[in-house]
Amino acid sequence: MAEKKLVEAITSMEEDFAQWYTDVVKKAELIDYTSVKGCMVIKPAGYAIWELIQSQLDGLFKETGVQNVYLPMFIPESLLQKEKDHVEGFAPEVAWVTHGGLNPLQERLCVRPTSETLFCDFYKNEIHSYRDLPKVYNQWCSVVRWEKETRPFLRSREFLWQEGHTAHATAQEAEDRTVQMLNVYAKFCEEVLAMPVIKGRKTDKEKFAGAEATYTIEALMHDGKALQSGTSHNFGDGFAKAFGIQYTDKTNKLEYVHQTSWGMTTRLIGAIIMVHGDNSGLKLPPRVAPVQCAIIPIRQQQEGVLDKAYAIRDALKAAGVRVKVDDSEKSPGWKFSEQEMRGIPVRVEIGPKDIEKGVCVVARRDTGEKTEMPIDALAEKLPALLETIQNDMFEAAKAHREAHTYEATNYAQFCQTIEDKPGFVRAMWCGDQACEDKIKEETTATSRCMPFVNNDPISDKCVCCGKPAKHLVLWGKAY
């Protein structure tokens, strides 16, 4: 019974992409629903991916001088209200704690939806002189936003993330840090998740509550929808003024600090699924695959087969490969399906005949390609193959994105492209929010960003109103 469930075909992505996604999430055992509405359990196979994301991203942070801290999960209501735009953006979607133990609280506390206000309160006490700057702190934690509609990894009432919060002496330093972290995010997505991203700036309509500027990385999912994958915000001195965070500079003058924040979340796991997955299930890029190679013995009851499988495992482990032998009592065919569903990048098949010849079969999850390989060469060749797979997965995703990126120079063409061709649409914009509103209203597409590069004008008129264009904008329907 339990065996059948996994090999049953999942919904094909062409038939129903949303159902395909849910099937993969369930059958690859990444997540489960709970009795707590809108909150999920991240199961071992899902959490192990998050651990690999966390450790590698944290390493990149630390290379740039980031230090980790931990701040409380509660924010007193009065603190949340100090910055006007910020509270307007978040108050409608926070969870409120009103009782501690058996007593009502004097002031209610919200469960952090993000921690700008707490970091400001902290920095106000920590920062006095230019010698105390910069502060480049980050925390790994969970946050809560009371969403009405939720989807595994993409939108849930509680999710895991990191939030960096920095304070600087000058506006330029803050701007540099905002862009630096966006670049770290882009590097991470492309090199670790094999997911190409477009870096750019959000329009005022789409920027973070309280920010002067929000930068974003946008990725294209397999169904042609966009996913905002990480954001980095420059707050200027807005929060500093609201919270009174000042320092004395070298000339003994009192100045406000300039601040930034930046975050990535467990939604990245949703991105991995939707960028790389196929109708056999998940496809994990080797660098975030908890198991990179599954060794599947054929006729494992025959003498010597399991021993050989374990010997290969030990050799691969010594070569730095995350490897396991599937020595369960299921059939090899079932094990193949399971390995594919779970997205393990490489499968090694080894049976009595192979052992006689000193070879094994190596199957790639990304292309399905099978090669015979001498057993003795595995420890040398597999690490290189994993690198090849990592690069090929990135190139495949990039090719998909390029094949699904369009241009439009008038509104009819724009609407038709959005309607008929799922993907990004590059089009000019006058800078007026009315046009963004109209486009969203009439096509459900939103401005994803004003890209940093490849942003030469493709026309001199706004695609919506025809007035003089100011920016090239990347548009798309988004998760």
Place this chain on the structure above:
Amino acid sequence: MAEKKLVEAITSMEEDFAQWYTDVVKKAELIDYTSVKGCMVIKPAGYAIWELIQSQLDGLFKETGVQNVYLPMFIPESLLQKEKDHVEGFAPEVAWVTHGGLNPLQERLCVRPTSETLFCDFYKNEIHSYRDLPKVYNQWCSVVRWEKETRPFLRSREFLWQEGHTAHATAQEAEDRTVQMLNVYAKFCEEVLAMPVIKGRKTDKEKFAGAEATYTIEALMHDGKALQSGTSHNFGDGFAKAFGIQYTDKTNKLEYVHQTSWGMTTRLIGAIIMVHGDNSGLKLPPRVAPVQCAIIPIRQQQEGVLDKAYAIRDALKAAGVRVKVDDSEKSPGWKFSEQEMRGIPVRVEIGPKDIEKGVCVVARRDTGEKTEMPIDALAEKLPALLETIQNDMFEAAKAHREAHTYEATNYAQFCQTIEDKPGFVRAMWCGDQACEDKIKEETTATSRCMPFVNNDPISDKCVCCGKPAKHLVLWGKAY
């Protein structure tokens, strides 16, 4: 100004241990208070210790087959109430969420004080057959308990911890896992934190709400008070019956699972401070020291000094030592005090005269001992010295504990020992809770545990009531 604050003498531990503790916590910059009453900020120097605890403890867990997961932070009230003893133990001290966004919730949610009920709800859906067992899951997260009095690391309304939750087919397997994890905790405390612990079983009065048996590791702080440093609980099938967690065994019979849970928290950082610290500040065992060696240049403005310091740093880094050069503009004396306050295990002093002779001075934080060492030998000798320090710190803590462990065979002697000699008192107990209550009431000491070893009777009578004794108990005043 800022410089002075750090070198100012802290309160001596002999004068006022509690104030000494608070001073160290503040001046070593481990923690700060916040606007959120009873909640703390863990600052970079404190969080870096937690990261070292986390990664090493997590490694030990995974060696025993533990898998990490993440469950929601909210527990619906009805779920919390399913196990009678458990809800009685925790309901008075939880924080309640009553509103999500602008609307009141239909059912209020508590912020998890611990997650037994959530894991049960999860396991109920996950476990059907003996093939699904065992489940050996753990999560790293924060929990909330609405404490009235709080102290940094030792007791706060929110704290970080790990909580392991397992489900097994048999009572024996659950018991084995409970003890196995207690052994992991003890090994971790002794080998990584250099903190000797006594393993034992809690009396019924002191066990966890809902547990059949609670095992504990107890450590002795420098002031002679006990600190419960980790606990492991065997629930038998109590939770399984309350939540209906059943599986079909190999003969197709429906059985209840047997469960355990076990946790360690950020209070371990408090333990490190109170076991090892002295009147110059923190003393970190090398294995949990974010910086193991501080290189302090003397006359750093003189040509070649800083270059030599950086060269030594690079050589030590290559040898696997966590090292930094203090090249700030403060005086060497101030830097020495700071390094001592922060508990960095080894200091390397290097000045122009040393460089001429090809030597440097190596100072141990634990003993204060200074040695001259050839610069060329550092990369080879420092890793070994760090191991020596690690072992010596353990032995020193053990000697301290042994010097402060007493025995009592009658009540007058017991009371006088508790009163006059801070430390553990070993004494016999009849097994009756009335005696525990009386001892707590009259001496404020509590039963810490019934030790697993060294538990031969030292008398045949209960130290309190004089009736026949059943157990040797370790007593002490506790944090």
